[in-house]
Amino acid sequence: MGRRILTFVFAFITWYLIAWPYDFYSGSLDIQMLIAGAVVSLMAAVILGEVFTSVRHRHNIFYRLFWGVIYIPVLFFYIIIANLDVLYRIIHPARPINPGIVKVKTGLKNTTARTVLANSITLTPGTLTVDIKDDGVLYVHCINIKHTDIKQATQHIVMRFERLLARVFE
Numbered sequence: 001m002g003r004r005i006l007t008f009v010f011a012f013i014t015w016y017l018i019a020w021p022y023d024f025y026s027g028s029l030d031i032q033m034l035i036a037g038a039v040v041s042l043m044a045a046v047i048l049g050e051v052f053t054s055v056r057h058r059h060n061i062f063y064r065l066f067w068g069v070i071y072i073p074v075l076f077f078y079i080i081i082a083n084l085d086v087l088y089r090i091i092h093p094a095r096p097i098n099p100g101i102v103k104v105k106t107g108l109k110n111t112t113a114r115t116v117l118a119n120s121i122t123l124t125p126g127t128l129t130v131d132i133k134d135d136g137v138l139y140v141h142c143i144n145i146k147h148t149d150i151k152q153a154t155q156h157i158v159m160r161f162e163r164l165l166a167r168v169f170e
Contacts, residue, residue, distance in 0.1 A: 004049030
C-alpha cells in the first residue's frame with residue numbers, strides 16, 4: 001500500500017507542477033484540473049505502484065518522500081543551468097562544442113533509481129543517456145565533453161543526482 005501512496009504523491013506533485021492549476025492573478029484554483037490530476041495520479045498509482053517500487057527500502061515512505069520532494073527543485077536547477085549553457089553555445093560566434101559519448105558509472109543498485117537517473121540526465125539539455133548496462137555503467141552523449149576520464153565524468157554528470165536518488169529509491 002505504501003508503494004502506491006508514494007507513486008500517487010510523486011505523480012500528483014509532478015502533474016501539479018506541470019499543469020499549475022492555480023491562477024495568481026485571480027487567486028483561484030481550478031478545481032476541475034485538480035480533480036483530473038488526482039484521478040489520473042490515482043490510476044497511475046494503482047496500475048504502476050508495484051512497478052516503480054519493486055525493492056524493499058531501508059527507510060520509511062516519509063523519509064523517501066521528503067528527499068523526493070527535495071530532488072525536484074534540484075533537478076529543475078540543473079535543467080536551467082544546462083539550458084543557459086546550451087544557449088551560450090548557440091549564440092557564441094565560435095560555437096564551442098566538443099560532442100561525444102562518455103562512459104559514467106553509478107552506484108545505484110535499484111533499476112528504478114537508475115532509470116530516474118538516466119531520465120534526469122537526458123532531461124538536462126546538452127546530454128542524452130544512450131545506454132544503461134546492468135553493472136551500473138551509463139553511456140551519455142554530451143554536447144561538450146569536459147572530461148574523458150570515467151571518474152571525472154561521473155563526478156560531473158552523475159553525482160549531482162545520485163546522492164538524492166539513493167535516498168529516495170534505495
